[in-house]
Amino acid sequence: MSGLSQRLEATGPIIEKILSLSGTVGLSYGVLHKGKILHTRNFGFRDHNKKLPVDEQTIFPLCSLTKAMVAAGIGILVDDGKLSWDTKVKDAVPGFHTQSSELHQSATILDFLSMRTGMQQYSTWLQSQNNIIFPPDDSLKIINSFKQVQPLRLGFQYDNWAYEIASQVFPTYVGTNWGSFLSSNIFKPLDLKRTGTKADALDSGNVARAYMALDDATPLTIRDVQLSDQTLLGGAGGARSCVADLLDYYAAFLNAREDQISSGKTWSADSPFKQVVPITSAHSEIAISRFKNQAYCMGWVEGQLPGPLGIISNNFERLGTNAPEIGKNGPSMITLNHAGSMVGAMTGVILFPESKSAIIVLTNTLGLTDTADTVSQLLTETLFDLPKKHDFVELTQEVVNVELKSLSDVADKLEQERTPGTSPRDLQDYVGTYWNELDTMKIEIFLVDEKLTMRFQDLEAETFPLEHYENDTFSWWFSRNECARYGRFTNYGYEYFRIGFVGRAGLIDRLTWKTVSQLPEAEVFLRVGG
Numbered sequence: 248m249s250g251l252s253q254r255l256e257a258t259g260p261i262i263e264k265i266l267s268l269s270g271t272v273g274l275s276y277g278v279l280h281k282g283k284i285l286h287t288r289n290f291g292f293r294d295h296n297k298k299l300p301v302d303e304q305t306i307f308p309l310c311s312l313t314k315a316m317v318a319a320g321i322g323i324l325v326d327d328g329k330l331s332w333d334t335k336v337k338d339a340v341p342g343f344h345t346q347s348s349e350l351h352q353s354a355t356i357l358d359f360l361s362m363r364t365g366m367q368q369y370s371t372w373l374q375s376q377n378n379i380i381f382p383p384d385d386s387l388k389i390i391n392s393f394k395q396v397q398p399l400r401l402g403f404q405y406d407n408w409a410y411e412i413a414s415q416v417f418p419t420y421v422g423t424n425w426g427s428f429l430s431s432n433i434f435k436p437l438d439l440k441r442t443g444t445k446a447d448a449l450d451s452g453n454v455a456r457a458y459m460a461l462d463d464a465t466p467l468t469i470r471d472v473q474l475s476d477q478t479l480l481g482g483a484g485g486a487r488s489c490v491a492d493l494l495d496y497y498a499a500f501l502n503a504r505e506d507q508i509s510s511g512k513t514w515s516a517d518s519p520f521k522q523v524v525p526i527t528s529a530h531s532e533i534a535i536s537r538f539k540n541q542a543y544c545m546g547w548v549e550g551q552l553p554g555p556l557g558i559i560s561n562n563f564e565r566l567g568t569n570a571p572e573i574g575k576n577g578p579s580m581i582t583l584n585h586a587g588s589m590v591g592a593m594t595g596v597i598l599f600p601e602s603k604s605a606i607i608v609l610t611n612t613l614g615l616t617d618t619a620d621t622v623s624q625l626l627t628e629t630l631f632d633l634p635k636k637h638d639f640v641e642l643t644q645e646v647v648n649v650e651l652k653s654l655s656d657v658a659d660k661l662e663q664e665r666t667p668g669t670s671p672r673d674l675q676d677y678v679g680t681y682w683n684e685l686d687t688m689k690i691e692i693f694l695v696d697e698k699l700t701m702r703f704q705d706l707e708a709e710t711f712p713l714e715h716y717e718n719d720t721f722s723w724w725f726s727r728n729e730c731a732r733y734g735r736f737t738n739y740g741y742e743y744f745r746i747g748f749v750g751r752a753g754l755i756d757r758l759t760w761k762t763v764s765q766l767p768e769a770e771v772f773l774r775v776g777g
Contacts, residue, residue, distance in 0.1 A: 265640060266291060272612045274608065274611075277303060281604070294456050303489060303490040313484050319519075319526065333355045340387075356416065368407075403543045426444030498605070504523040504527060538572075550582045561617035581601060583598040587619075653727065665716060670715075676750075677692050684771060723746060
């Protein structure tokens with residue numbers, strides 16, 4: 248074992264402590280250096296109940312690491328002359344016609360891939376136990392209803408829906424979906440036998456199950472991630488792979504980038520990757536008060552050390568500008584990185600193009616921290632022996648403390664905003680069926696043991712008790728442990744938990760729910776029937 252490999256191996260006890268604090272069940276990592284596989288290591292279980300261990304062949308959901316793969320696929324289409332980065336989306340995706348005339352008339356493929364459209368976000372698509380509550384056929388209906396919350400090309404704004412649009416480019420130009428195209432044009436040429444985009448098409452004998460951590464870090468089994476090339480938003484997070492395959496994938500990607508920079512060409516011999524230079528170039532500045540030199544490329548965040556890593560990770564969401572500065576007093580290094588998260592999986596990759604190095608971390612738990620992000624930063628400091636070392640166990644505990652307060656802080660805010668001393672109508676007055684104005688989402692309100700109850704899309708798993716909040720408004724807030732048992736993300740604002748009822752002429756005829764924090768108005772659901 249080389250000295251570098253020994254240094255990485257010595258991080259094992261620290262990683263085990265991070266896993267314990269965060270409640271992460273299983274983790275697999277791999278390290279490339281100078282274009283060669285340097286080190287792999289695995290921790291914990293792919294199946295906690297059966298005590299089946301993780302190894303480098305264990306398949307995990309890649310979550311948002313999928314985005315760079317979709318961008319690579321579009322790079323092939325661009326290089327083949329089927330479209331350009333500046334092709335208007337309205338010409339590439341039939342049926343794209345947003346409310347914003349600026350987006351409809353001017354937005355390009357590059358604008359969406361670099362997340363600079365200014366289009367609103369909409370997270371309602373994912374609910375409990377990884378339920379994707381909208382069918383793929385509703386995609387453009389939903390997107391076309393979106394509003395623009397900042398001008399086109401003003402700056403970066405994270406947006407999963409941008410990659411839903413990107414994935415719809417493939418049927419237009421090659422007559423197949425994004426997953427099939429990636430499989431034929433990238434995965435198979437690289438001989439990646441354990442990488443794909445189907446939820447159930449890979450070897451089921453060595454696949455990580457999904458978990459969520461309770462407040463005491465006890466793991467709770469939840470439904471596996473459902474994103475795939477057959478679902479809505481699959482292009483934003485539906486690929487699956489293992490560390491062994493990803494080491495080969497990123498090695499080939501780094502080789503192609505180096506070759507295309509030196510040759511000035513947009514392709515490389517014996518490589519499926521094309522247009523790598525524009526894909527990994529900065530297109531959308533990410534403004535962070537404390538840190539500079541951060542930008543979004545296409546499925547990649549470009550950064551520079553000394554500086555932060557994981558600025559789109561769950562950890563950074565919790566720590567903000569208190570996040571560690573990696574590499575302080577060390578050499579300058581360009582980084583390309585991305586984080587991924589779903590309920591039941593957290594992932595991260597960091598590329599260091601100048602040394603043809605890569606760090607890949609895959610996990611199978613939505614824990615109390617983003618363990619993939621923390622471990623990737625620990626491995627970065629270790630691999631390059633950076634002069635300023637951080638106590639990542641202490642940082643993990645700091646994030647855990649913030650996470651454990653997240654939903655209780657929401658409860659406090661709800662109470663602060665509540666008007667006390669009000670009463671509801673007769674609960675029967677609220678009972679009924681409500682549809683949003685797009686007719687894509689149904690909310691049923693009914694009574695269970697004389698308590699008002701809410702259900703989404705007729706799904707048993709999406710059933711929640713309502714508590715009176717004020718006047719004709721009810722709350723469906725739940726504790727973080729309850730959130731884990733539902734199998735949901737925990738990063739909700741207080742307004743998300745308020746369900747309002749509105750009446751005319753004394754009769755309730757609509758329901759309001761603030762599904763989009765960026766918009767001043769709530770989403771309206773109209774009552775149908777009696």
